Amino acid sequence: MDIKPFLDIASRDHSHLCPRQILGVRIGLKGMADLALQLFTKPKHLLIISETDGCFVDGVIAATNCTVGHRNLRIEDYGKIAATFINTKTNYAIRIAPALDVREKAYHYAPEEKRHYFAQMQAYQTMPDDELLTVQEIELNFSVEEIISRAGRRVNCEKCGEEIINEREVILEGKIIVSHALRVGIISEQK
Template structure:
């Protein structure tokens, strides 16, 4: 990607997210690395991302790779690690990338953000094999009506109590769990 096109892409991602920050820069660069390693997806569910953090960079990943929570090809496992696993569905090829520790030891926030955007990708991330399996494609579930609140709920997110179906909040309220 040429420099002007790259700068425009960064601007678009920043507008989508709402501000500039090091976390967003990490997501931009992780997306670039994933696209370099696996190629462009089909815009639907060809690329899959398992994110081990819920930081700002996830917005960049959604914008740049078309991996989204709504389509089910962005999976969040909040382990508190700045690590992302990307898969290409058609052949199962995957790569896990982890941000190298201690990159910003002497930099202020803006210096760190600019460093992240300009440094070679190999300097930023350690690459390795995926640790988790490729998640299955999203599927449509039956909707069941909760006996407590009357709202429709995905079947897998309900509990059966005394022969009645409850959504998780209503079940917890009745069952005393938090």
């Protein structure tokens, strides 16, 4: 498959092309293929959870057409170049990441290139999937329905008064509050 159109999209949106974008494109394409989804569509029953942000995600977006705005891409930043692809109808899920030795392998695919960055740029575009990537079938330990939630659901935080959408509220001591407040601190009541 010619990945150049996807790399063009990723580099256009990011203003340059880098190895992580290429990995994002390759991982995105592999996820789409393994879940038997068509390219160049907006996958209706796909949820992707990226384990980092930045360049990598631009590549995933270019290959899958999934976005945070369409609520079929989530970013859980663990600082890892990896993504989980979930069929939201069946809950079948796979996690795809670069092979552990992928950086070293890059030199075998670009032997004339002595600079590791450029060796990766060349190699990641041509390496076979089975050498570039690891694919693991995983069992989800969370409810896909909770992540996707119900669009249009709205409540107001009883502490700060701000609107909470998509079932992201929590109940604390009988009051509806923003779940964010539990992680960073309770928001004081508006005056």
